[in-house]
Amino acid sequence: MKNLYIILLISLPFAQQLDPVDMAVEELRTIVEAASRSSQRVFVDDFTGLN
Amino acid sequence: MLDEFPGTLISTEWHSAGYTPGDSDFEECYYYDNFGGCYGARASLYGVGGIPHTEWNGIYDLTGGWANGNWEPAYNYFIGFYNDLIGTETPYEIIINGIKDGSTVNYEITVSMDDDYSVQNQKVEIIVVEDNIMSYWAGANQDHNARNVARYWIGTEDLTINSAGQSQTFSGSFEIDEEAWNSDSVKIISMVQNYGNYEVFQVQEINVNEFDTDQDGVVNNEDNCEADYNPGQEDIDGDGLGDACDLCDNTNIYIPGNVSGDYWYYDTSSLEPTVTIDVFDVLKLSEIIVSGEEESCGYQAGDLTGDGDVNIIDVIALASFIMDGAF
Numbered sequence: 001m002k003n004l005y006i007i008l009l010i011s012l013p014f015a016q017q018l019d020p021v022d023m024a025v026e027e028l029r030t031i032v033e034a035a036s037r038s039s040q041r042v043f044v045d046d047f048t049g050l051n
Numbered sequence: 052m053l054d055e056f057p058g059t060l061i062s063t064e065w066h067s068a069g070y071t072p073g074d075s076d077f078e079e080c081y082y083y084d085n086f087g088g089c090y091g092a093r094a095s096l097y098g099v100g101g102i103p104h105t106e107w108n109g110i111y112d113l114t115g116g117w118a119n120g121n122w123e124p125a126y127n128y129f130i131g132f133y134n135d136l137i138g139t140e141t142p143y144e145i146i147i148n149g150i151k152d153g154s155t156v157n158y159e160i161t162v163s164m165d166d167d168y169s170v171q172n173q174k175v176e177i178i179v180v181e182d183n184i185m186s187y188w189a190g191a192n193q194d195h196n197a198r199n200v201a202r203y204w205i206g207t208e209d210l211t212i213n214s215a216g217q218s219q220t221f222s223g224s225f226e227i228d229e230e231a232w233n234s235d236s237v238k239i240i241s242m243v244q245n246y247g248n249y250e251v252f253q254v255q256e257i258n259v260n261e262f263d264t265d266q267d268g269v270v271n272n273e274d275n276c277e278a279d280y281n282p283g284q285e286d287i288d289g290d291g292l293g294d295a296c297d298l299c300d301n302t303n304i305y306i307p308g309n310v311s312g313d314y315w316y317y318d319t320s321s322l323e324p325t326v327t328i329d330v331f332d333v334l335k336l337s338e339i340i341v342s343g344e345e346e347s348c349g350y351q352a353g354d355l356t357g358d359g360d361v362n363i364i365d366v367i368a369l370a371s372f373i374m375d376g377a378f
Contacts, residue, residue: 038144038165040108042136043242043254044062046198047070048096048103048116 052129059137061256063180063240064200065093072104072195075186076231080201089201096249107132109249116378132175140213142166143243145255150264150277154227154234158259160241162210163218171177173210175221179203182236199240199256202232210243218232220277227259234299292353304347308369311335334369340366 053060066077067090075275082088093187097106103116103125111132137151139162142164162175180199205224212219221241227234242254244278245316262269267282276286276296285294288304303312305322310332314324336353340361344350353361355368 008085020325038253039232039253040057040136040141041061042056042133043108043240043251045093045097045106045109046062046064046089047066047095048064048105049098 052126052133056133056137060133061254062199063178064197066090066197066200067094069159070138072186072188075184075197076198077167077184077186079231081203081204083206089204092204093201093253105129106249108136108251109244110136110251139362140166141253142168143253145241145243145253147239147241148266149239149240149259149265150271151227151259151262151264152228155241156225156237156259157222157223157224158239159220159234160216160239161220162212162243162253164212165215167214168252170210170213172245173252174244174246175208175210175219176240176242176244177205177208177223178240179205179220179301180226180238180262181232181241182238184236199238202228202237207246227374240298305352305354307355308332310339310353310369312348327375330373333373335364336361336366336369 053062064077065081066075068078068087073076073314078087080089082092085092086282092236094104097104097109097112100114104112104114107111107129112126113128114133116122117277118335134324144163146161146163147158148161149156151157152174158177160175160177164262179202181202182199184197184200186195186197187193207219207226227237227276237259239254239259240254240256243252245252260272263270265278265280267275267280269282269284271277275281275286275291275293279293279295281293281295286292286297287294288297288306290297290305304314304326305312306326308328309326313331314326315323332353335349339353340345340363345361350361353365353369354363355372
C-alpha cells in the first residue's frame with residue numbers, strides 16, 4: 001500500500017504537466033494546418049480582352 | 052493585371068465572331084466537338100449580353116466599359132475584386148501535369164482536398180488556351196495582346212470527392228493545331244467551379260511546354276530524361292541523355308564522331324575523360340553501315356550529316372573531319 005502511495009505521488013505531477021504540452025501541440029497543429037491550407041487563386045472569365 | 056499578378060491571376064478570353072477583330076481567328080474554339088461553340092456556352096452560364104464583360108471567380112462581374120477601349124478606369128474595379136478574392140481559404144488544390152509528344156498533349160489533372168466540402172454541383176473545367184496573340188482592334192484604334200484565348204474547351208467533369216485527404220484525377224489528350232496556334236503559347240487551364248451559383252473555388256494553369264512529367268523539378272524542355280526522376284541531371288557520357296534514361300550504356304561516350312564510344316583519361320587526377328576520334332571510329336562506322344546495326348549506340352554518333360540516315364556520306368564526312376583536325 002505504501003508503494004502505491006509513492007507511485008501515485010510520483011505520477012500526479014507528471015500527469016498535470018501533460019496538459020500544457022498537449023495544448024502546445026494542438027496549437028502548433030492548428031497553425032501548421034492553417035499555414036498549409038490551400039489558398040484561392042483568382043480566375044477571370046473575360047468576354048472582352050483584359051490586359 | 053495578368054503581368055502584375057502572375058501565378059495568382061488566371062484568365063481566359065472568350066470571343067464571339069461579332070466582337071472580334073475581322074482579321075483574327077479568336078472565335079475559332081471547340082466546345083467539345085462544336086466548332087465556334089465556346090463563347091456561347093460560356094457566356095450563357097453568366098447571362099452575358101455583350102461586351103465588355105468580365106466575371107471574377109464567378110462571383111463579381113463588371114459589365115460595360117469606357118470609350119475607345121480605355122481600360123484604365125476599370126482597373127480600380129478589377130483590383131478591388133482581385134484583392135477581395137485572392138488568398139481566401141479553399142479546400143481544393145489543383146496540379147496539372149502531362150507530357151507533350153510532338154503535337155499530341157497527354158494531360159493529367161489532379162484535384163485534391165485538404166478540408167471537407169459538399170460535392171453538390173461541383174465540376175472541374177478543362178480548357179486549352181493560346182496566350183499572347185496580337186491583333187488590331189479597329190474600334191479602339193489600337194493593337195491588343197490577347198491573353199489566354201480559348202481554343203478548346205475540352206469538357207466539364209463531375210467532381211466526386213468531398214473529404215479532406217481525397218483526390219481525383221482527370222486525364223486525357225488533345226492535339227495542338229500547329230497551323231493555327233503558336234505551340235509555344237498553348238496552356239491548359241483547369242478549375243473547380245460550382246454549377247449551382249458558378250463560383251470558382253480554385254484554378255490552375257500550365258504551359259504545355261513546362262510540364263514536369265517525372266516531377267524532378269526540371270521542366271520537360273530542359274530535362275535530359277523527361278519521364279525518369281533525375282533531379283541531378285547526371286549525364287556521365289555527355290551525350291545529352293541523362294544516365295537515368297540513356298539507352299546507350301553510360302560506360303562509353305557516344306558523342307558525334309566517337310562511333311566506337313571509347314575514351315581515356317589524359318589526366319589521371321581528373322574525373323573528366325578524354326575522347327579521341329580517329330581512324331578506328333571510321334572503321335567502326337563502316338562496320339555499322341555494312342552490318343546495318345541501326346540500333347547500335349554508335350549509329351547515332353555516326354550520323355555526322357545529321358540527316359537521320361547513316362551511310363557512306365557520313366564515313367567520308369568523318370574521315371574529312373579527322374584529317375582536317377576538326378575534332
